[in-house]
Amino acid sequence: MKVPRNKRLMGKRNPRRNRQRFGGFFLFILVGVFLLFVFRFSYIVISGHVNDENLTKKASALYESSTVLRAKRGTIYDANGTEIAEDSTTYSVYAVLDKNYTGINHKKLYVTDKAKVAKVLSQYLPLDRAAILKRLNPANDKTFQVEFGSAGKGLSLTIKQAIEKANLNGIYFTETPARLYPNGIFASHQIGLAQTNTKATKVANAQNLVGIMGLEKTLNSTLAGTNGVKEVKEDSYGYQLPNTKAKKKAAKNGKNVYLTLDSRLQTYLETLMSNVQTKYQPKQLNAVLMNPKTGQILAASQRPTFNPETGSGLGNFWRDTLVGDSYEPGSVMKTFTLAAAIDKGKYQPNTNYQSGQITIGGTTIHDWNQTGWGSIPLSKAFPLSSNVGFVHIEQALGKDNWLNYIKKFQFLSKTNSLLSGEANGSIQYEHTSDQAVTSFGQGINVTVMQMMQGFSAIANDGKEMQPQIVSKVVDPVTGKTTKYKPHQVATPISKSTASQVLSAMEDVTYKDYGTGTAYQIPGYKIATKTGTAQISNANGAGYMTGDNNYIFSVVGMAPASDPKYVLYITMKQPQDMSQSATEILSEIFNPLMKRALDYDAGDTTTESKTMMPNITGKSVSAATAALKKENLQAVQIGTGDTVVQQMPLANEVILDDQRALILTNGAMTMPDVTGWSKSDVLKLAELTGKQITIKGTGYVTKQSLSEKSLLNSAKTITVTLSKP
Incomplete structure (x- = not known):
């Protein structure tokens, strides 16, 4: 039956029925949401998780505070117990400018008197008042805080305390672990450097000192120690919550390292090296003083170098050239050629030869003075440093025997002296001419420490000692000591051979035709050998030319009768040759060797007057x-x-x-x-x-x-x- 149109309109216009229907629908939705919320809340309460996160741990973390207990890095000492590298703390200053930074009772924690701050800080930072005021008034007025660049960093505790005494509002400090090198330039590449390294840990971003070069790097695990941690529950004001206990895991400090370096000799060497570097400007300069009986390094230095305390020179040269650079040693290598020939019974000192030049394998080899000295006995080849004479000696010795002695002296192998970045060295030995030139130090590449190791056999009755720069490691807590004993690596020659070579080295110093007369030291007998090595061109084709394009060197052993010291110095390409190379090297060699010998004799009068x-x-x-x-x-x-x-x-x-x-x-x-x-x-x-x-x-x-x-x-x- 068809409903009249007016009744349908009345049904649609019934507002009460519409509200009831809408209300019922809304109530249904509301109940559904409520039940869903109850179910979700119950699940969270029971499981303690939401979105795969543990709410219990997350809530607990809001009240837990973790602090790194930083381990003290071990101290590096010299042979006499003087600190060379030790832990320290530096501070950086900053200023808070935001006026919303207030404390309890609205105490102002920002800078309130910029003029006073500038006046005080200018007394302790290398900045004037105007420069400080400029930083305190940045262009952006919403800046929360400002720092003062490098001038505001690396401050000592004394300076921090002095600034704090002025009671400046808004001035704060951050603390940074640092490594103190109180001696400045002091075997810098050998000691090395430790710097801060921020590492993310479970407890915080802990700043640790990490060795990045030298002994600081190779002994980093020994020196570093292990950080500890302190965990405590705190309220929002930083106070420990009642009925809670702090958890603490103590830090384990690093071990202390004692070196063989003698600060008295090392400091003197650095002074002498700096003077020569300034006056003659060599591109490189190396020097090592060693006790050949033990292999202990008493002093070692190089130029270029850097000051680890100030950072001056650090960016120019990171390589430890005493172990990292291999080079052709030149005529000091004749020391080992002579030792090999004597030891093998192939040296005929009274046999004459024609000096000046000789042709081997199609290559003509000249003496350093080109014309030679006429017909002379082989006994004069060493003090005169005759290349031609040593070609004859190598020929008599034989290529296989000579190569065997090169290996006996441990060339072409690392010394493992704990210094980082050590090279193996190399040799070119294929052709007859190659074999001949190695007799006077060309065609073979060595390191300074390999040479020192070899020299020890000459000075120590044929017993070759490994270079040693670490004497012991001590645990500061338990007192447990690990000693590094002298280590003999080989016996390449006999005692008799070593004695004969030393006698020939005396001739270099005291014969009127010897090349080492400049190294005589009154009161002491000195055995020496000089060297002048050519430098290969960068493209490997031939050698450089010019009076200064050489590596000049000298090795000395004293006292000559029973050496207690071996001193080896190399100088590469001095830019100012206002003196002869021999005279330049003697400015380091003579005073340092004399100082060492005087100390050994008990004469310390010089030291007390010059420190x-x-x-x-x-x-x-x-x-x-x-x-x-x-x-x-x-x-x-x-x-x-x-x-x-x-x-x-x-x-x-x-x-x-x-x-x-x-x-x-x-x-x-x-x-x-x-x-x-x-x-x-x-x-x-x-x-x-x-x-x-x-x-x-x-x-x-x-x-x-x-x-x-x-x-x-x-x-x-x-x-x-x-x-x-």
């Missing part, structure tokens, strides 16, 4: 008085009243007319350098970290930055030297 006092941390007035007592002129660099660094370093050997540079807290200032030598100017650059351009030779007559001006006020500093 630089320790003035770091003292007031400027006290430091000046201490230097005046040593007849040294103090040169102040900085506006502060406390010495933070010094040059020369404490206990360093002081030479005549040497200036003492003292860097104070406060902004660094330019001293009057008129009359200074180039060496003094370079020390100023090293101490301040500033790039100083040096023009001319002689002594300073002009400086682009006037006295007492702030060093940071000039991008470049130029000084002009003139000869008097």
Whole structure:
């Protein structure tokens, strides 16, 4: 039956029925959502998980605080127990500027007096007030905090405490583990470097010191130790929650390492090396002093080098050239050729030969003076350093015998002296001419430490000792000591042979025709052998030409009758050849060898008169008085009243007319350098970290930055030297 149209319209227009239907539907949805929520909540409560996360652990973590208990890195000591590398802490300063940074009772924790902050910080940082104020007023007014660049980093505890005494609002410090190298340039590539390395751990981002070069790297696991951790439950204010206990796992400190280096000799060597480097500018310079009876390295250094305390020179040269560089040794190799021939019974000292030149395998070999000395006995070939004579000796010895002795002396193999980056060396031995030239140190590549190892056999009755730079490792907690005993690696020659070679080395020093007469030291008998090695061209085709394109060297053993010291020095391509190579090397060899022999004889009078006092941390007035007592002129660099660094370093050997540079807290200032030598100017650059351009030779007559001006006020500093 058809419903009338007016009744259908009335049904649609019934609002009460529509609300009831809509309400019922909404109630159904609401109940469904509620039941779903109840089910979900019950599941979370029962399981303790949501989205695969453990809520119990997550909630607990909100109240748990974990702190790394940093292990102390082991200290490196010299042979006499003097610290060479030790753990320290440095600080970085920063300023909070955000005015919303407040504490309890709305205490202001941001910078409130920028003028006062700039005044105080300028006294302790190498920045002036204007530079500090500029940082405290950044262009972005929403900046939360600002730092002060490198000037605000690496601060000592003394400087941090001095700044804190001023009670500056908004000034804070971050703490960073650091490695302290109190001796500055001191066998830098051999000791190496440890720097901070941030590692993500389960407890925090812990900063650890990690060795990145030298012994710091090779002995990193020994020195590093193991970090501990402290876990505690805290409230939102940082207080420990009641009825909770802190969990603590103690840190295990690293072990201490004792070296064979003698600080007295090492420091003196560094001074001598720096002087030669400054005066003659060789591209490379190496020196090692060793006890041949034990193989212990008493002093070792190289140039270029760096100061691990200031970072000066670090970016220029990372390689330890004593083990990492292989080179043709030149005529010092004749020491081993002679030893092999004597030991094999193939040396005929009274047999004459025609010096000057000889042709072997189609190659003509010349003596160093080209024309030679006419017909002379083989006994003169060694003191005269005759290449032709040693070709004859090698021919008599035989190629197989000679190669066998090269291997007996442990060439072509690493010494495993614990220094990092050691090379094996190599030899070119295919043709007759190759075999001949190895007799005088060409066609064979060696390292300095391989040479030192070989020299020990000559100086130690034929017993060859492994070079040793670590003497012992000590656990600071248990006291357990691991000693590194002297290790004999071979006996390549007899005692009689070693004695005869030493006698021939004496001839080099004392015969009027010997090449080593410059190395005579009054009061002591010295056995030496000199060397001049050609340098291969970069493309491998032939050798470089020019008077300075050589590796000049000398090895000396003393006392010659029973050597207690072997000193080997190499110098590559000196740019200033104002003296002969022999005279240049003698400026290192003679004073260092004499100092070692004097110490051995019990004569320490020189040392007591020439050691630089320790003035770091003292007031400027006290430091000046201490230097005046040593007849040294103090040169102040900085506006502060406390010495933070010094040059020369404490206990360093002081030479005549040497200036003492003292860097104070406060902004660094330019001293009057008129009359200074180039060496003094370079020390100023090293101490301040500033790039100083040096023009001319002689002594300073002009400086682009006037006295007492702030060093940071000039991008470049130029000084002009003139000869008097």
